[in-house]
Amino acid sequence: MARRGVAQQLQAEIKTDADLEKFLARPGLLVLEVYSEWCGPCLGMVGTLRRIKLEVGGDNLHLAICQSDTVTALKRFNKKSEPTWLFAIRGQAVNIFYGSDAPKLANLIIKELELMAQSAPRTMYNIADLQPVEKEALRIKNETIEKAERIETEKKYKKRIDYLNHCTDLIMENLPDVGVTIFGPQVSRDMFKKLSEPADHLKMQCKDRRYLEVSSADFEVVNYACKNPLSADIIEVLDGKELLVCFWKIDPSSGPIPHVLATYAHELTKERVAPPDEEFSAPHPLPPIISPLKVKFEVEVQEGEVWVEEVSSEEEVKLKVERAKSVTRDESRGTKDHDGPDDDGEEEAIEEEEEVHAVAQSAVPDMTFDLNLGLDDDDHVSEEEVEEEEEAAPPKPITRTKRVKIPPIWVANNRRTHATMVYVFFRSQTVGFLPPDPVPEPPHIIMAFEASKRDDVMEVVEATREDIPQYGIFTSDIAGEAKLITNSIYKYDDMAPSRTDRIVLKVNKVQSNTMLTLVQFEPTYCSSNVNSGRLEALKFFPEDYKTDEAVPPDVQKRLTKKKTIVVEPEVVEEQLPSIVSATALTGAPESAVTVAESTEVEPPQPGETLHAEAPAASTDPAVAPTDGTVPPVQGTTTAQEPPNTETAPAPEQATAPEAPTESAPAE
The missing domain is CATH 3.30.70.141 (Nucleoside diphosphate kinase-like domain)
Structure with a gap:
């Protein structure tokens, strides 16, 4: 009990944001082991940490285990199985370490304690932010994923x-x-x-x-x-x-x-x-x-796109004609200023507009209208609200004209x-020489479960085999990082299991019933969509992957033994009357009484193994014995005396109700 208490004092347990904030307020060097709930903390490092705490760190070293599933600042470590150690000083992160190498971790802790004692300037990071080592690892991971996707696309x-x-x-x-x-x-x-x-x-x-x-x-x-x-x-x-x-x-x-x-x-x-005809006396073109068909349509201009406005031949001719007219006006007025004609045109247009406006005012008498209809002032929309709505409206996309021939x-x-x-x-x-195209692979996703639930999961797999084409046992449920343990569910039974092992399924998303049935077993991972599922399936199950469904001989023997029982002839003889009498009292059908599964005519030898199922004992009153003796059961015989056949009625007297009589075969 004392050792357990020391272990609890050695590392603080952090499960909430409040716990983390309280722990970061401590002075000295803080070492936080970050773990996922499904993986648990690294118990093998406790001894090393205790030694460093007692020999070197003392009150300047504080240790904690942090569950990333429930702490917001540590969400990026969720679903990771590799041990992770965060180093923090004055509430800020200063370093990070991956793995379970005890000597390297001990040396790093000692080095960080020395730097803290020297008050050396350090680069600080927020606990929730990525450190340079993490950014580099993330960059390498993304590049690896992009490369794999590119290779898969090219393939x-x-x-x-x-x-x-x-x-x-x-x-x-x-x-x-x-x-x-x-x-x-x-x-x-x-x-x-x-x-x-x-x-x-x-x-x-x-x-x-x-x-x-x-x-x-x-x-x-x-x-x-x-x-x-x-x-x-x-x-x-x-x-x-x-x-x-x-x-x-x-x-x-x-x-x-x-x-x-x-x-x-x-x-x-x-x-x-065309040759000359009645309408044309000379050859004429047709x-x-x-x-060709000329099509003009509007397309949206993409951000950063540079284009040259296209001008059709007809519009170009119109522009040339307008330019020629403007030059003619300039020559007639004796000026070379190109703005003059435009200004005169604008002035003429303004004068015409003023004249039309004056005529309209003279034609309509001066009348005033009271448009106050007594509506509530609350329903009135102010100018400020209108301006706000106009500002909130998204800007119209910029379009350009595109012409296609x-x-x-x-x-x-x-x-x-x-x-x-x-x-x-x-x-x-x-049709006569080219076979039809292969059926494309249906959309699918990845579902992973704890390996300890494999028996329950495999029952669903066997019932819906068409919807689950591939499965296997892996070290985790992280695509790209998980390693294949075995492609046979039976071979895994002979291996040493680990709590991180997962049974991973490739589930076709054609029918949702299969997925709904599997959800009851609480999957540890499920693809977010079919696109992610396709990429993840290629990492778990490459094209050359084949699921091994063969049952090994030793497993087949074990399965056979589970379905059989050992029956002694004396036990059958002793229990048979009670079974038959119980069946007669309860009125159970013939199929409800099962004694042995063997259909062999020879009597069983002592110690012989018989299958559990057997032909049912007859309860037909037409063939039941009248003196209380037990009739022989097919596949079994008594060891002391032969069966009594004198009490059985004649075959021609055995009739079933509402059915034609048939002769029973002689034994």
């Missing part, structure tokens, strides 16, 4: 590119003479007949055409290997628009597919010359079949892009 992108290359290779191999064209939104449905005229001369046949609502995601796939992609501005305008997409079969004798389709696009967009037809200049468009827009043409 995912490469995997996607490899899959698209595989699909397009199959399409080019099986459909070597096809190409795809995308028409702009200015091409309507009833124009296809005109679009087919140049195609006939180029030996092109339209095998399929569709009016599809395209998206920017479609163009992202189409442009992955394209050398002449549409610009981002054009794709932004086309996003969500319904476009005509045509699937062409081209005669190989016409030439390469991109070249033939480019010629087809040129025939549609070039200006034509507009192209399809023309949408081509009437777009043709890719390489075969792989045409194969990609077949993959995106005409997937039905590839």
